[in-house]
Amino acid sequence: MKAQSLALATSAVLVGLCLWPGRLPAQILTKGGDPLLTVLAIGQAVPVGGKKGKTPPLAVGDKVRLEAQRDGMAEVVVEEPEASAQTERRFRLPQTALATAPGKTHLDKPDWLPAPAEAATESRDVVAYADGPWIMLLTPGAKPTRVAKGSAPALSRDAAFLAYSPESGSGVTVVDRTGQTKPRKFATQNAFVRSMHFSPDGRRLFWLVDGRIETVDLTATNPSPVVIHTGLPSDCSLQGSTRDGTALVVQDMTTVTWIGLDGKRLRQEPIGTFTDDPWGSSADTYLPSPADEALMLVARDVVGSAAFARWGNGPGAALYLYDAKSGTNYRLTPRSLTAAFPAWTPDGKRIYFAGLPDTPANGPQGIYRMNADGTELTLLGKGWMPSAGMRPEGR
Known part of the structure; x- marks a missing residue:
């Protein structure tokens, strides 16, 4: 490490x-x-x-x-x-x-950056991620374990539930990590699930499929997916929930939109609000902080370093933290590392993401962790598309 x-x-x-x-x-x-x-x-x-x-x-x-x-x-x-x-x-x-x-x-660290996390809280982090065809699970002090073949992993905030799209490329599987219920499978009309997220309380799961946002109430006796919003463009991606869980956030390369749980559009912001560039890509990320409603974690394309340009087939990518109160941002990741697919820890103190360093050329993507102010950058191992939860204290 x-x-x-x-x-x-x-x-x-x-x-x-x-x-x-x-x-x-x-x-x-x-x-x-x-x-x-x-x-x-x-x-x-x-x-x-x-x-x-x-x-x-x-x-x-x-x-x-x-x-x-x-x-x-x-x-x-x-x-x-x-x-x-x-x-x-x-x-x-x-x-x-x-x-x-x-x-x-x-250029210098602004005073609105979150304070560094206490090292002891890392011992409660649980991370799900993809490694080749496998969904992997990582807990501190233990070796990564294989869960199943699939993609788009998502953990509930208390790490009790893990959702993913199975290897077949359609549908959603939800695994109860506490063992209290059997794995549940939900059909999605043979369409690929691009992204999924749990509500802050873990009661509901949301996913984006074929331009629709669907949700399922996991506390129901016989849960069944319900469509809450339709007509989203094909390049749209589901980012996650707001801090209080009353809205979902989506982005479509030009606009970030907040959608209520009743399907109504609540707010829209052009992508240029968060950085100096008005255009984005479908792989960009705009994640509200689970701890501070003024902060937004942004992952977006940037010009790669000279070393990356010699072998990379596209632009680099970097993570920024945006502060709505000041209307400014701060770059968290160095130019020597292409960073994407970030995930907050539920306390808003740490960030996990997939990173690709400049050297060695064409090296493997790795799972990285850092504090929300950009300090203590740590390579944990190979993998990509992480999702993070935290075990309750004492569990």
């Missing part, structure tokens, strides 16, 4: 930015996860890579993404939407020739 503190692993890019006196606002504009800067002077700008004499020159006023800095010099990439890794323009120039613009992303 390998641990590392994100407080110390914060990108050198951001550390370098913090050294620019008189230029840096409390939070800055980012694009694809990188600081977006404006070129003030080009006298000492030198092309990096590409064919000599073939690179169009840099111009004052150009918008550039900062990728690295060292000894007062910055390496930047010109922001051109149509550029690829083969055609993008890179330059090296003095940091003093660049200016930042105000945005949503804090």
